[in-house]
Amino acid sequence: MSNLSLSPLFRRSIGFDRLNDLLNHAMQSDTPNYPLYNIEKTGDHNYRIVVATAGFNEDQLEIHLENQVLTITGKSVEEKSDTSVEFLHKGIADRSFKLSLRLDEHIEVQRADYENGLLKIELQRVIPEEKLARQIPIGQKVTQQLTSPEVK
Template sequence: MRNFDFSPLYRSAIGFDRLVNLLEASQNQGSNNYPPYNVELVSENKYRVSIAVAGFAENELEITSNDNIMTVKGVHASEHNKINYLYQSIDERNFERKFQLAEFIQIKGAHLINGLLFIDLERIVPDTLKPRRIEIK
């Protein structure tokens, strides 16, 4: 694995600190592939994130959004840890996965079906920023 020093970018890139933070965050996330997920393009401005969360109940999952970062956490209830397994190969660890959302992306809802957590997202661009046609008189 390579390590990159982003400090020279901080000195010469004014106003791009958010981009540099994104690069650093993606590098620091490493190779954590748990839990697996898919990102679907449902329509032009609608997306769906599907996360495999088998073994988690709805009350053990949490979705938060802050500064265009969507965080999905799964924490098993304390009584879940009291099980005495003779053999265990089903992964039941707690997790926290972060997704960087583009500008104007909003979380519209979430639902849990058959061990998959579906999170619906939509890009809602304000009317003031949409292209508009100027009438020539």
Template sequence: MTKLTLGTHPFLLGFEQLERLVERTAKTGNDGYPPYNIEQTSERSYRITLAVAGFREEDLAITVEDSSLVIRGRQTDDSDQRIFLHRGIAARQFQRTFVLADGVDVGEAVLENGLLHVDLNRKVPDSVVQTIKIKRSAEA
């Protein structure tokens, strides 16, 4: 018996990209740091909130790359100028990747009280009805 995958199902034409998207999402390599929340703020908008305590605005970079929202944090390590008796807070880099669906745009980003908020908006696609004309085949 042949197992049908999403991209090979006979009624789902052109969905091969969705299968590649699922594979790419599984390979993002997020290690759990920093912790984050995703909330739906309205019918067509979302907010991603990352806990980035200790990061300044200039330590963070937010980009959209190939339909993915990529948030990077890079702190400068000034530990050679300080003497720690105990070091429980490390200057740690991170990269968090979120795959965006078609029609989802990144809005504004706000850093507030150690939390980075990134707003996303989903556009409503226009409803299109297309009529296809049927031609007669040429008789030989």
């Protein structure tokens, strides 16, 4: 599936050229397996990202949003290892991480909470009024409709 052609889409659509870049990035990127996370749809315009961050304190976690890329980082504090302990099995991951997720242009971060080892980030799709469906009048410029009519 490395030769995905979006030419049929571009024949009937305008402005979707970024979609090709997004799909190429998704096909080339490895899916991170640490930390574990969920992406949940909680309503028509509401989403939640839940990241399992057991072993981290709030001050070890950072959330950064730049150019519609949400980046969650966890910085593990190196503790002095007890030399008297021998691990027979070490299954608890205690390492730093960086998780990046691309957001749609109208998705806004509403809040973030940390409870019981889970980082929860609430998102909402906020569509500006100028992007909502509207009737376009024929024979006059759209900008004229927004201004008050001149009195003659």
